[in-house]
Amino acid sequence: MRTVGVEEELLLVDPDSGEPKALSAAVLAHAAQDDPGQDVFEKELFGQMLEFATHPQSEMAALGAEIVRCRKEAARLAGELGCAVAALATSPLPVSPSISVNERYQWMAERYGTAAQEQLVCGCHVHVSVESDEEAVAVVDRLRPWLAVLCALSANSPFWQGQDTGYAAYRSRVWGRWPSAGPTELFGSAERYHRRVADMVATGVILDEAMAYFDARPSARYPTVEIRVADVCLRADTAVLVAALARALVETATRDWRAGGRPLDHSVSLLRLAAWQAARSGLDRDLLDPVTMRPRPAADVVRSLLEHLGDALIESDDAARVEGAIAELLSWGNGAREQRLLMERTGSLRDVVAECVRHTQGE
Template identity: 50%
Template structure:
């Protein structure tokens, strides 16, 4: 069975004002002290809590798991460890793709991030976004590249499911995922072409590096990529999810897409030939409307109601979901999202009833699994 691990980028906010607060270093120190006196439970072994680009962010990383139940346990455990550590230093934790309220923040001072700040200026300074990255095991780079070629048309659908960044710095953006709009400011972001081989993939990456626009391979911010450190495909399209159950859903669908794509490659079935500009448009549509409207159908590249596109995805990965025993959970998760709304829908509903500071407090409770 393919294992999967999840990285969640989380926002740190002031508990009174709800604005971003640059206390990541303090949170990590508190977590380290807590680890010394209260060693991590089994659900956290192999995972981590670390820095991210901005000082008002941290990133959790679960251990690889084959069971969705164990993955959910690990996600909740790492969110809880982060929450407790943040409270100790006067901060709260939000799982949101962008910061609801305006507030000062600055990047973590490392040689790499300093070099990025010097080169990319305001793009880096304003890049306070939180994503969800799912690593799924692959046999080798050959299988990994074959998977990239076949899952790329479905990644906008994962974005729509996870949409959780409707407002930023106190402004309603009109997007369900404004994080996806902020990400396209990076010169290496977005969908990839069909490669057909590891050689072509490596040539693609090297050509990007040869321009010297990017600092290093770690800045290849494509929607999915072959990991340079692990034998995995890293699916990077999703917003961080407000509700852990949505994170598990994104992970389950990511694994099912990888499993299905690997099987298609093994059977000699060609990759879908959708052009990169069309996939960019599909990603924009998913970020703008989420599940509330139409998505671009991966097969026809024409607009269809979001529910029809989701049902097509479920049919596409049905064998993989059945093989892993994930079918019931995934179908229930999709039904729940259409009934209750994505994280973005829930954020806007809260804002319609409460002042922004109260909304941030509510979001922190949902992040922690308290509501």
């Protein structure tokens, strides 16, 4: 069975004011002091962010348990330094991000200016194991039309700099300011994929291969496909749902490739529109159907995704878990809806952050 790993980026916030705090270096130093061999927590572009990565898991229950454990450990480490962690894809409150001290990050800040300075956004990246480079690229080609649905399910960034953006997943709109971000054309082979990335690096616009910020890509570090469209999810259960769907998408795509099937040949222009619609609406209004690229109710599009993945979900024993989680999201809403309901109830973005801190820790 394919293994799955998750990287989550968390926001470091003041437990009283809810404002982001640039304490990632201190938290990482504290983690290293506690456990010199720890390989879970990592530095990110901004001092107000903390990233963790799970180990590869073959069972979703084990993956979920590790996500919960990592979130609780992050909360403990941060709490001992006077801050808290929140699984928020953007800060609801105004913030002036602080670039981490790092030669690479400083280069990015100078190269991209305001576009880099405003990238205080937190995502959830899912790594799914593959057997070869060719398989990875074949999978990436076949994932393209379905990725917007993952964005809609995970949407958890309605607020930006103290304002309601009108979007469910505004993080993706901010992330899209990077020159290499977003959906890709069909590659057709590993050789063509790597040639395209090399051409991008040769322009000098991006620093290296790691800055090919595609929505999905073969990992340069691991034998995986990395799916990068999801907001960090408010609740750990939603992160597990995204991971289960990602694995099923990779398995379904691989089977289609091995059977000689052809990927859907949607243009990048249409894929960008599908991504925009998912970011704007989340699960509350229409999405673009991944096959026809025409509007359909979000619930119908999500059910089409489940039908597309049916065999893979059954064989991985994830079908019941996924169907239950989907039903809950369609009934109660994703993180974006939950944040807005909290704002309606409390009238305070500070209270929204405080409640999200509790949800991050599973309370």
